[in-house]
Amino acid sequence: MSTNRRQFLNTIAVSAGAALLAEPAWTQSKAAAMPVSCNQYSWITFFAREGRDWGANPDVSLSEYASTGLKAYEPAFNNAGEVTKLLPYLKKYNLLMPSVYVNTSLHKSDxxxxxxxxxxxxxxALKPAATKIIVTNPNPIKWGSDLNKSDAELSEQAQNMDKLGSALKSKGMTLAYHTHDVELRAAAREFHHMLLATDPKNVSLCLDVHWVYRxxxxxxxxxxxxxxxxxKRIVELHIRQSKGGIWQETFSEGDIDYVRLAKNLKDxxxxxxxxxxxCLEKASPNTMNAVAAHKIDLVYLQKVFGV
Incomplete structure (x- = not known):
């Protein structure tokens, strides 16, 4: 299986040296807007294919990102300090941050x-950015293994997910549960239990369409x-397409019927x-860079979702 986003996170660090802005006014008039965003992981894979490090120079990276026409960005954070370092670059390139992705380990109490x-x-730390959604995919027992959590661990995880969601709700934020393919094993018992054993008022769903499909x-x-x-619990979609089971460079027609998906949600x-x-994986086509690919993504996204 191809390397997933979580295995990158401990190697990603936003360049230091930029101080938190005292008055990040770029967010104030747009706080209620949630324009189309893109997760940093797809850019990590494009940059890595070129032998580049997405996190090495955020000024250069986000300059390229903004040149696509994207108006919002979904980064992944390991700690609050990384938020502080990123905010000035978002202001510089007039990028909103409606949602973020965070690491959690919730199946053991400590x-x-x-x-x-x-x-x-x-x-x-996200308050100045008016972020509304925090996405998390709780760690498996061990990334890349075939180990499944016990019933007791699933129960513990659901209780902690609900606790976290309740705490975020009190801060005006929404917790969105995300999965990779691991949670769909064993009759998808981890996936279903996280939604059935948590309060919809506290835990919503970030539907990563292709990981559920795969x-x-x-x-x-x-x-x-x-x-x-x-x-009804879906508050966010992670959007990816494949052809013949292989991730493509651009969002287009392919294995998943996104037109049907968009209609179902509208209904x-x-x-x-x-x-x-x-994102890219080993067998993905190699015909264009990240900027060109994401410009094409936005055109097809508008066609499918009307945004």
């Missing part, structure tokens, strides 16, 4: 307490059944925050 404390500190054996039936079951009056995550 680790969960530390994770919750860290995420709440990140939430406080995790269920490349099944659109499973994907659309999940929308039937939990569609239930759900308007999620749209986040591109058109």
């Amino acid at each position: 680790e969960a307490d530390k994770s919750i404390e860290s995420v709440l500190a990140i939430a406080d 995790g269920s054996g490349n099944s659109q039936i499973a994907l659309f059944d999940i929308i039937k079951l939990y569609g 239930i009056s759900v308007k999620p925050h749209l986040v591109l995550e058109q």
Whole structure:
């Protein structure tokens, strides 16, 4: 299986030296807007293919990012200090940050307490940016292994997820549960329990469309059944397309019927925050750079979702 976003996070560090802005006014008039965003992971994969490091020079990286026409950015944070370092660059390039991705480990009580404390500190640091959604994919027992959590660990994780969601809600933020393919193993018991054992008022869903598709054996039936079951809890989409099971360079027609997906969400009056995550893997085509690819992504996204 290709390397996923989480395995990159400990190597990503935003360049130091920029101080937190006293008056980040670039967010104030746009606080309620949630324009199309893109997760940093897709840019990490494009840069890595060119032998470049996305986090080495955020000024250069976000300059290229903004040149695509994207107006919002979804970074991943390990700690509150990384938020402080990023904010000045968002101001410089007039980028909003409606959502962010954070690490958590919630299936063991001692680790969960530390994770919750860290995420709440990140939430406080995000106040100047008017961020509304915090996305998390709780760690598996071990990345890359076939180990599944026990029932007791799943129960512990759900309780801690609900606790974190409640705390974020009190800060005016929404916790969105995210999955990779791991959570779809063993009758998708981890995925379902996280949604059935948590309060919808505290825990929403970030539907990573392709990981659900891939995790269920490349099944659109499973994907659309999940929308039937939990569609009302979807507050964000992570959007990626493949052809023949292989991630493509651009968002376009392919294995997943995104036109149907957009219609299904419209039919239930759900308007999620749209986040591109058109990542590369080893077998992906190699015909263009990140800027060119994301400009194409935005055109097709507008065609499908009308944004």
